[in-house]
Amino acid sequence: MDPLPQKADVVIIGGGVMGLSTAYNLVKRGAKDVVVIERDEFFGQESTGKCAGGIRHQFSSKVNIELSKLSIGIMEHFEEEFDQPIDLNFCGYLFVMASEELVPRFQKNVELQRSLGIETEWLTTRDILKKVPILNVEDIVAGTFYGRDGLADPSSVVQGYVKMAHRLGARLVTDTTVTGISVEKGKITAVETDKGIVETHVVVNATGAWSKEIGRLVGVDIPILPYRRQIAVTAPMDEIPQDLPMVVEYPNGLYFHRESGGLLTGMSNPNEKPDYDTTVDSDWMMSSLDALMHRLPVAEKASLRTFWAGLYEITPDAHPIMGKMPEPEGFYCVAGFSGHGFMHGPGAGVLIAEEILDGRAHTVDIDRLRYERFLKPGAMEREQNVI
Numbered sequence: 069m070d071p072l073p074q075k076a077d078v079v080i081i082g083g084g085v086m087g088l089s090t091a092y093n094l095v096k097r098g099a100k101d102v103v104v105i106e107r108d109e110f111f112g113q114e115s116t117g118k119c120a121g122g123i124r125h126q127f128s129s130k131v132n133i134e135l136s137k138l139s140i141g142i143m144e145h146f147e148e149e150f151d152q153p154i155d156l157n158f159c160g161y162l163f164v165m166a167s168e169e170l171v172p173r174f175q176k177n178v179e180l181q182r183s184l185g186i187e188t189e190w191l192t193t194r195d196i197l198k199k200v201p202i203l204n205v206e207d208i209v210a211g212t213f214y215g216r217d218g219l220a221d222p223s224s225v226v227q228g229y230v231k232m233a234h235r236l237g238a239r240l241v242t243d244t245t246v247t248g249i250s251v252e253k254g255k256i257t258a259v260e261t262d263k264g265i266v267e268t269h270v271v272v273n274a275t276g277a278w279s280k281e282i283g284r285l286v287g288v289d290i291p292i293l294p295y296r297r298q299i300a301v302t303a304p305m306d307e308i309p310q311d312l313p314m315v316v317e318y319p320n321g322l323y324f325h326r327e328s329g330g331l332l333t334g335m336s337n338p339n340e341k342p343d344y345d346t347t348v349d350s351d352w353m354m355s356s357l358d359a360l361m362h363r364l365p366v367a368e369k370a371s372l373r374t375f376w377a378g379l380y381e382i383t384p385d386a387h388p389i390m391g392k393m394p395e396p397e398g399f400y401c402v403a404g405f406s407g408h409g410f411m412h413g414p415g416a417g418v419l420i421a422e423e424i425l426d427g428r429a430h431t432v433d434i435d436r437l438r439y440e441r442f443l444k445p446g447a448m449e450r451e452q453n454v455i
């Protein structure tokens with residue numbers, strides 16, 4: 069798109085939802101000379117473009133619920149602010165539990181969600197069946213549902229950020245790979261790329277599953293690992309109701325939602341090892357389709373239309389790493405959203421812009437998400453509702 073500048077006030081590495089949302093929020097607030105560097109030919113083609121589009125408030129940690137409230141609030145007004153429809157659909161998220169052991173944990177989550185204004189309902193199997201009569205609930209013990217959870221279209225969100233960030237003056241550079249970061253006396257001085265050098269004192273690492281590699285360029289160990297996750301989409305089927313919520317099953321992590329009249333489905337393979345491999349594992353695909361047919365017997369009639377694999381960017385506690393890094397000076401991180409970054413991208417951009425322009429994020433307290441938590445024993449609290 070734009071040529072690589074020789075100088076910038078802020079260089080954002082990575083043009084997925086995190087990098088683009090950060091760029092937009094910086095220029096919206098008046099920052100000058102903001103550049104996003106993306107190595108692909110187009111923006112939003114990696115994890116952001118391969119995700120399932122789910123947006124939800126049903127998390128187990130306060131900070132993730134706060135990030136959802138901020139981000140989903142932005143999505144509600146996205147079309148007005150960006151002149152870009154994003155297929156926002158508040159179809160709700162229905163979590164179903166296939167084990168009694170999960171009940172106390174989910175009860176605690178619902179209590180926390182309610183204390184933060186998220187009116188999640190507790191459902192018996194009878195309630196679940198009333199909501200989604202085509203579900204097989206024979207081995208389900210309970211469920212939770214929140215109607216302001218749902219879906220949005222990732223490529224439209226990316227498109228909105230690209231359009232408005234560019235209109236407000238951000239320079240958006242594609243086909244360019246960051247290969248080095250120069251540091252002098254503990255301060256960032258430049259970013260090196262395969263197309264040239266950009267002098268800058270501020271760098272934002274928004275490279276998702278590749279964040280560890282960017283950390284290595286400045287000698288910082290960023291604990292984010294890439295894990296393959298797969299999705300299958302079926303052809304349209306008359307049996308899939310218009311108002312089907314996003315259904316998520318625990319403990320196996322199966323999920324599905326209505327997509328173009330058919331189903332979009334996935335399930336996390338607990339034996340996946342960290343790797344950048346995004347070829348489709350057909351054995352695992354079969355296992356996940358078996359799980360789908362068990363939970364939703366009408367899926368037996370489905371024919372597969374397409375499938376793909378992408379990468380989750382997972383941290384040890386399944387929470388992102390956000391904010392100013394302890395070193396070098398001028399280094400920021402917004403990555404490691406552990407499978408729920410699409411929905412948190414809009415809010416994360418607001419917060420990183422505050423961190424850079426105001427010295428500290430203030431709309432949501434992100435102290436709990438700072439890198440320093442990995443340096444203090446006992447400072448991590450795991451997010452339980454990871455799919």
Ligand SMILES: Cc1cc2nc3c(=O)[nH]c(=O)nc-3n(C[C@H](O)[C@H](O)[C@H](O)COP(=O)(O)OP(=O)(O)OC[C@H]3O[C@@H](n4cnc5c(N)ncnc54)[C@H](O)[C@@H]3O)c2cc1C
Pocket residue numbers: 081082083084085086087105106107108111112113114115116117118119120121122123244245246247274275276277278297298299334377378379380381402403404405406407408409410411412
């Ligand atoms: C199958 C699947 C389903 C998912 N479902 C959901 C969901 O339903 N809801 C949800 O909220 N989240 C979901 N996610 C997670 C979500 O997609 C991610 O958390 C989010 O997209 C992360 O955004 P990002 O901008 O950090 O990463 P990315 O979108 O991956 O962007 C990072 C960018 O950095 C670029 N980059 C890397 N290294 C360099 C370099 N050296 N130089 C220049 N550029 C570089 C990459 O090319 C990439 O474009 C899902 C993910 C997957 C894989």
